Amino acid sequence: MTDQPIGPKPQLSRDELADINEVALWAGALMLSGGSETDRIEETVHRMGTALGANWLDILVSPNAIILTSSSGEEFRTSVRRVPILGVNMRTLDEVNALSRRVTSGELDVHQTRGELARISRLPRYNRWVVVLLVALACAAFARLFGGGLTDMLVTLVASGAAMFVRQEMQHRHFNIYLTTLVTAFVGASLALVAFRTGATQTDIPLLSSVLLLVPGVHLINAAEDILKGHLVTGMVRGLLGAVIAACIAIGMAVAMWIFNLEII
């Protein structure tokens, strides 16, 4: 045994390791809440931490928290950070990915990296009305793919646009994710059923297309990806989350059908 630190990197103090932990965890938290798969989070956090001076990092990603231990010579520190489940944000994933590349090339130090993470976490989303319009058009496109005609598409456009508006309002007020899904599905289905009742459409295509904006696609795909890559716990939880959201969509639709007293189309 020697007193020399393992590897060529200089020995860091406890405070320096704490800084690295904070920055690396922040990057990981942004990725987890933005909807990244577990494997990528572990890889990025590890790369950033070692590029910033730590000798080694071990990362444990759980569905709503990240734990990491970094080490430098004989010194080591462990930190935990809770991560709330927020909306999917691919722009955050793209920016953290680019940042990780810059950190790995040695371009940025800990303080500059922290500044960049602060910038990334404040990036704006698309204008909400643009999102409402394009999501409504996407649902109308689904109506067409399911074999609907022009009327079905128009009904879907209006119903899913209104549903998306309600969803944004509820998300803005930080309502529970399941309640938001349920109410949104109810609004979309109700409007589609109004069109059915007035005779504007004869099929159930608008009804099923208007709630598709709620499909938990990211959760389900991440679930499969995590399970296939050996992160069984996070994969199971994400799959369960997707299934519960799907159940909420179904309940919202069922309540709408019950209120409109419709014995199944």
Next chain:
Amino acid sequence: MNPDQPILFLVEDAFWAALAALGFALLFNVPRRLLIACIVCGALGHAVRQMLVTQAGIALEIASFMGALVIGILGYLMASRLRAPAIIFQVAASIPLIPGAFAYRAMLNLIRLPNAESAAGSVVLGDAAFFLIRTGLILAAIAAGIAFPTLLFQRRTPVHD
């Protein structure tokens, strides 16, 4: 949409799938510079699936796997070219493949179940199970197709300190 005219059918199919992928890309806040790539992946993946289903008569589950495989490979190539995580292209593009109609039929039969007579009940239950299982199989096929290229190309050797 008329499958008897294959080319026209597939072009129209690709157009609507592209629109669906674009809408979800905006919902997922995909950066502007990557939107085109999402649209291309979404349109091609769905068109390939519909081509296999309507022209070759292949089961929806297998066709979905092939469509998702196209999305997975394209997403993987675009990711290295545009220097962005592959999942950005793959998620928005695979949304049009999701079997919304099957999930809806499964749900309809499930809510019918409590009021069904015992004889009708087994029919309703059978229908519910049929659509629920097919929804699950198609979802699994999509996920496997997307993940396949990453599993194939991105192998990592175990590392030790």
